[in-house]
Amino acid sequence: MIAHRSDCPDDLLAASVARPLSELERRALDLHVSNCADCATACTAVALFQQIPGAEPGDDALVARVAGRLAASGGAAFAARRGRWLAVAAASLLLCTAAGAVAMGLWSRRSKVTTQPMLHVPDAVPASSARTRTPPSPPEDLVAPRPPAPEVVDPATAPRAAVKLARNRPARTVPSATEVPGIAPPDAVTAADLFRRANAARGNRQLAEAAELYRALQLRFPASPEAIVSSISLGKVLLALGDHEPALAAFDRYTGQVAPAPLMEEALVGKGRALRLLGRAAAERETWLDLLARFPGSAYEALAKQRLAELPR
């Protein structure tokens, strides 16, 4: 077996990811792989990548949540980035000023203490100590996404758009003080903490625990944005648990709110699904019609139309 050949059938290898190869293609690939160690390794990589599940149940809802938050934040992402650059520039300026001041202080103190004429440049602040401790950022090219450094948005100092964006996002998975046993009192839990824990439980398919956490969130922080959004998450979890009636109630809570509801489409879809499982055809029909009327061109249009076609008139 040779290490590498110049005629490696790279695209055949990639094609094997997207579709089953024909007999001829499979034989050609096998023949090559038996003589090329690099491609044999690549085949192993392809096989292992294929074992990683691409799609999972609940992906649509996850994407819808992200889309909803992004739409709700409006152009905040663009503004936040600009604001972040301004903040970085301001911080750098402050840092330089502070470093300069310290250096000047050292200089003047040494000048006073020593009686010898200054023969060398005084020690300034070491460059390493003047650097901020930021995680290594990857080389950013034009399309590289924002590095996921933990953001601590101070409403008093951060640009308004950044604050808005941060509020529209669920809690990041940055460890909080409340997660450290013995440091934070148990009642220091926040709506964001509960929401994050509930989402994590849901992600781990601990659906009953997730439902309890969503309910606790709604009970303890009923007016929080997390509690409002969690109605949809709770509804979906309850649907998965087979509790269709409580699921419908959860979706109804969201659709019935007076405040602007960026996830209304998702709530209506959930409601429609719950009604379907409950066998309430007339109410389901009304829900899908409501969705189509409120959101022409919705991403769920095809689903709504399909159900309307299936439902008895």
Place this chain on the structure above:
Amino acid sequence: MKLVRAGRSAGSPEAPAVDPLADLVRRACAHDQSATRALVVAVGPAMLRALRKVLGPAAGDSEDVLQDAVEGFIRALPTFRGACTVLHFACRVAVLSGLAWRRQWSFRARFSVDAPAAAEDAPGAQPSPAEALATSRQRDALVALLDDLPPGQAEVLVLHCGLGFSVQEVAASVGCPIETVRSRLRLSKQSLRARIGANQNLAATLEVEQP
């Protein structure tokens, strides 16, 4: 074989003359919120799949990472020149985002405890617990190897071997000449092989023959 190599991969269509998402991109760039939302809904599932290939099967933070990737995608839209499809562009942003997350957050440690994967929950044809564990270790070992590769090579490897992009599609997405992509692909394969060869345990885990 050269004919095959020259051809493009089936199942991942050539950039059409008119990208169906191009209009949404144009409107999203003009800060049309409904278009932005529709665009995210359209490309989100593909971005999520791409992220999972980079983060591994137990990507518990996938919603957070997806949010970052989507924000990166929206911010990068003004730089999109249509050299590839919008979907390929979005997948590339997702891969870059996933790689950045892995590098910055020591994902290896965080993901050492696997959440059950969807495929493993599906009824029927379930592997035994021992088989599932072995498979899980192999997948973890593979995605951990990505951390050791130079970013450009890791990106090309995931797009090609993980997502099935043809060399031409990778080149269009990354904005590099085809030969550069081939070179990065070759180097990434060699790096993988060298790392596996240097580690008996890893070779055994991945069931790869050592030279």
